[in-house]
Amino acid sequence: MKNFTLVATGDLLVHASVIRQAKADSGGESYDFRRMIRAAAPIVAQADLAICHMETVYGATQGPFTGYPTFKTPPQLASAVKDIGYDSCSTASNHTLDAGPEGVVRTLDAMDKAGLKHAGSARSAAESVRPTIMEAGGAKVAHLAYAYGTNGIPVPKGKPWLVNLIDPARIIKDARAARRAGADVVVVSVHWGTEWQQAPDKLQLSLAKKLTASKDGGRRDIDLIIGTHAHIPQAYEKVNGTWVVYGMGDQIAGVMPDKRGQMGSAARFTFTPPSAPGRAWQVKKAEYIPHAVDNDPITLVNLPRALRKSPGNPGYTSALSTIQEAVLSRGGKKDGLSMGR
Template sequence: MTNSKSLSLVASAALLLALAACGGPEQTPYPRADPERPAPSGAAGSTQSDVRGFTLVGTGDVLPHASIIRLAHTDAGGHGYDFRPMLAGVAPVISRADLAICHMETVYGANGGPFTGFPTFKSPPEVAAGLRATGYDSCSTASNHTLDAGADGIRRTLEALDKAGVKHAGSGRTAAESARPALMRAGGALVAQLAYTYDTNGFPQPEGRPWAVHLIDEQKIIADARAARKAGADVVVVSLHWGTEWQEAPDEQQLTLGHRLTASTTKGRPDIDLILGTHAHIPQAYEKVNGTWIIYGMGDQVAGAMVNPPDVVDPRGNQSSIGRFTFGPPAEPGQRWVVKKAEFVPQWMDVQKGRVVALPEALRRAPGRKDYQVAEKAVRRAVLSRGAAAQGLTMGE
């Protein structure tokens, strides 16, 4: 696990630099509901009534298998790789949000390849441009596959995301970058994203770079969240790559760690405002714990036909959800930003066509399609399996 004390000075300096950088011009490929740049909460000349709320969406694992890479090559007309068409079906949902967060599970290969799928992934760097075109603002990059190509894989991935204008959290090319959260303005808030993974499939951290990828450590996560808050973040989002593959119910680590993280407070204010989970390959439950929403697992957003050991194609591996949360400003400065509305949008990767489908919209257009109905029902059952409906979660479009 990462030693949080030894990186505390680096983290503080990195946060200050990131905050300064966050004041630069926004890069938004799609017009938001209100494209005007807001003042941060508590900014000089603003009152609490001036501060706008915002919507945030989070989505699951982007996991390009060999079949997905071939499809992107075909979609590019045989010249390069184009991931925009396979994500076009959910682009309206993603781009309408003020802030959109994805999970980039794999690392990228060199321009032109070679590229590989399972078990050690090297994806085309063009994935990053496809994510940006879909409307994503930031991605978590901490997963069990982050070290599939060592330090070079991290470097190539973050370079491609930077070039595309997508922020990232969970890994770094330098100690300062690794310690720095993704910081973004949304509505009247400054939002920090942190990201961590349970493991790296046995690959050790690169020599001399114990900070290359963030590993799950309860005390470090809390310390990082508090540092982000102290540096000015109004909302802290934690992305966690955790859980047990192919298990719909959250496991003991998820339940215990989720409870402890959401129970952590500073001067009565929660240190973490939202937890976005990935890794299980299938949709898992949403639940409000200690007043904070946790998505235990969103499922795979982009993946080929998923094989569940022992070598059986499992359709759940192409089902997932989009979490959408509408945050409202606090009643008084320094208080918590509150989730006013919590929603989920079922989605499905149609592996035959190689397209991600936003199921509510797809069912409105084709209400009798059996595969849409089956996928939507399965996602809805998993998402609501721990009583989230009674806690205020609704299905959106």
């Protein structure tokens, strides 16, 4: 066994402007999302495991494709994410049912075809109880995912497995099932929080406490919590000794009503093997990597790297400061959180 690194990034929120950009980047013949998110590639390449958040569901191969408020994204996004180097994506969000059961099926079929694992939605009851498990550093890593709701769209009767909704007892039960299936590390993605609010809300705080306090036989049930949804950077902090990322912001999106919607972070955690048989893997190093989204053309920007090339760029400097303020707002620095690049 050896150390391994896990990288997680925020919402892939495919607004209509992002769809138009992908079409332009393909030369007008298809949809190519790779250039827009290429700045994530070096971070992902250095990681042993990389997790994204697939905020939207896919339309049929030939469309039609739509942005806000009910999304149908070109399925070419799956292969682009895989080409960048991602291993798995959370698919539980408030938009999971935007295109009904068919949208869930299309999305997961396309991700399977691209070789991209997924967690948070399912095509059948049997699929919903199989934990997504990957391997890194000799460890088996389970990825589970849940969302707070579906924008008022009812979950079809008899098909609760289409999307995993937040229920603390269910999450703990699933984490323990993943342990029984062989997982050494359990990572939980949660789509939660209040949009445009930097501070974690009551649900985030209470759920983080419940999940990180849960143990079975003296061993914690969950090793890492990574959050999405708020559209803006939120804090990283240790809760009951376990790292919680309340929100990473959007990785890619169209122009937002608040400039913070163009800012976010990637989370990187280095795990070290157990000190003795039967003990847990531990986070040895916790990092955040600030990023921004330029709008013309829509492009993800790694801020530390961009500022090395263009020192003093006022837009990038301001974004970096805003992200740092949010990420460190709950004392993560004292627990060893540092900025990576």
